[in-house]
Amino acid sequence: MPAPYLESIYRFPIKGFTGESLDYCQVFTDQMLPFDRIYAVENGSNRFDPEDPQYLPKINFLMLMRDERVALLDARFDEHEHRLEIRVGGKVVTKGDLRTKIGRDLIEQFLAAFFKSELRGAPKIVAAENHNFSDVPDKWLHMVNLQSIRDLERITNQKIHPLRFRANLYVDNLPPWSEFDLIGKSIEIGDIQLEVTTRTTRCEATNVDPEKAQRDLSIPSQLMRSFGHSDFGVYAAVKTDGQLNQGDQLTLP
Numbered sequence: 137m138p139a140p141y142l143e144s145i146y147r148f149p150i151k152g153f154t155g156e157s158l159d160y161c162q163v164f165t166d167q168m169l170p171f172d173r174i175y176a177v178e179n180g181s182n183r184f185d186p187e188d189p190q191y192l193p194k195i196n197f198l199m200l201m202r203d204e205r206v207a208l209l210d211a212r213f214d215e216h217e218h219r220l221e222i223r224v225g226g227k228v229v230t231k232g233d234l235r236t237k238i239g240r241d242l243i244e245q246f247l248a249a250f251f252k253s254e255l256r257g258a259p260k261i262v263a264a265e266n267h268n269f270s271d272v273p274d275k276w277l278h279m280v281n282l283q284s285i286r287d288l289e290r291i292t293n294q295k296i297h298p299l300r301f302r303a304n305l306y307v308d309n310l311p312p313w314s315e316f317d318l319i320g321k322s323i324e325i326g327d328i329q330l331e332v333t334t335r336t337t338r339c340e341a342t343n344v345d346p347e348k349a350q351r352d353l354s355i356p357s358q359l360m361r362s363f364g365h366s367d368f369g370v371y372a373a374v375k376t377d378g379q380l381n382q383g384d385q386l387t388l389p
Contacts, residue, residue, distance in 0.1 A: 140309040140386040142325050143282060145169075148302060149213040150220065151176035151269040152199035152206050155299060156213065160381040163328055163374045168268045168275045169304055171215050175234055176269040177247060179203075180257020189264035191273035198247070200302075200341035203254045207349035222246065234261060276333060276371040279305040279315065284368065287312040291362050294353060299346045301338075301369055307386060315370050318388070322375070326384030329375040335367035342368070 145158040147169045161169055178184055181196040200206055210223040220243060221231040230246035232239030240261045247259040268275060280303035289296050298306055305325070307315075318332040342355040356366040 137311070138309050140307055140388070142305060142380065142382060142384045142386065143308040144298075144306045144382060145380060146299070146302075146304055146306070147172040149174060149215070150211055151194075151197055152203070153209060153211040155302060158382075160379055162377075162379050163277075164377050165374055166275055167374060168270065168277065171213070172304065173269045174267070175220075175261055175263045177244075178260040178262050180255055180259070182257070182260065184262045184264075186262060186264040189267040191270075194271055194339075197269065198251065198254075198259065200344045201339045203251065204344040204349055204351055205251065205254070207344055207346050209250075234263070272371065274333070274371070274373070276373050277304040277330070278336060278369055279303060279307060279330075279332075279372050280369040281310045281312065281315045282306055282308045283310055283312045284315065288355070288358070288368070292353065292358055296353070296355075297346055300342045300344070300353075300355070301336075302341070303369055305372075305380070310386070316367070318370065321389045323372070323389065324387040325380060326378070327376070328378045328380055328384075330372040331375055332370050332372045334371050335365075336369040336371060338366050338368045 145161050146155040147158060148155045149171050151173045177198040178196060179198050183192055183196055194201060198206055208224060212221045218234045220234050222229055230243050232242040234240055244259050244261060280301045282298060285296055285298055316335060319334060322329055322331050338356045343351045343353050345352050359366045359368060
């Protein structure tokens with residue numbers, strides 16, 4: 137098999153919404169990717185305090201695990217102006233500057249109407265300085281092995297879109313499932329050192345097709361039947377500042 141390499145990089149500025157493909161990305165020690173999951177939409181919980189930001193479970197926010205229609209929204213984020221534009225079926229339905237109240241109000245009004253049956257209260261766009269709305273409390277990157285996806289496709293006999301797993305880093309040419317052997321070890325992607333920390337336990341969000349916004353697979357259940365666990369992908373902590381690039385080679389222990 138050819139040398140393993142970084143096939144693609146993704147960030148998700150709004151938790152649960154559309155991801156963005158990057159050709160390259162600056163990374164910093166013990167931080168997530170810049171602009172990754174820096175905003176979220178509270179689902180009526182009003183638990184997040186921007187003056188004292190704390191980790192909250194995903195159930196507090198609009199997200200694919202429960203609200204699969206989020207995948208119908210094509211969210212486009214401008215990192216320079218923090219301007220969010222949402223399209224449905226190719227048409228712009230709302231847009232606004234997330235740093236301003238009027239900008240957030242415009243988007244929240246659309247979300248309140250669009251998710252009328254799913255919401256438990258008024259939607260609220262939230263953010264805080266140096267806070268990320270990850271699925272885990274730690275500032276880790278999420279890495280998925282494309283060879284493992286191909287093996288899961290073989291097991292399920294179905295095509296599986298990699299973005300179901302909403303990873304930051306998709307690597308290729310690693311033997312299937314060998315990413316689990318890297319737990320507790322250091323790897324390099326180009327000049328960047330990462331420490332692989334733990335497996336990623338999957339939830340029902342992976343059952344949603346990110347293009348059709350339909351629940352058409354049972355990935356956690358299939359993993360449990362086939363392997364006795366529901367883990368897919370790994371988390372890794374950044375240990376050096378620098379730049380990640382598509383095509384960077386992996387150096388393994």
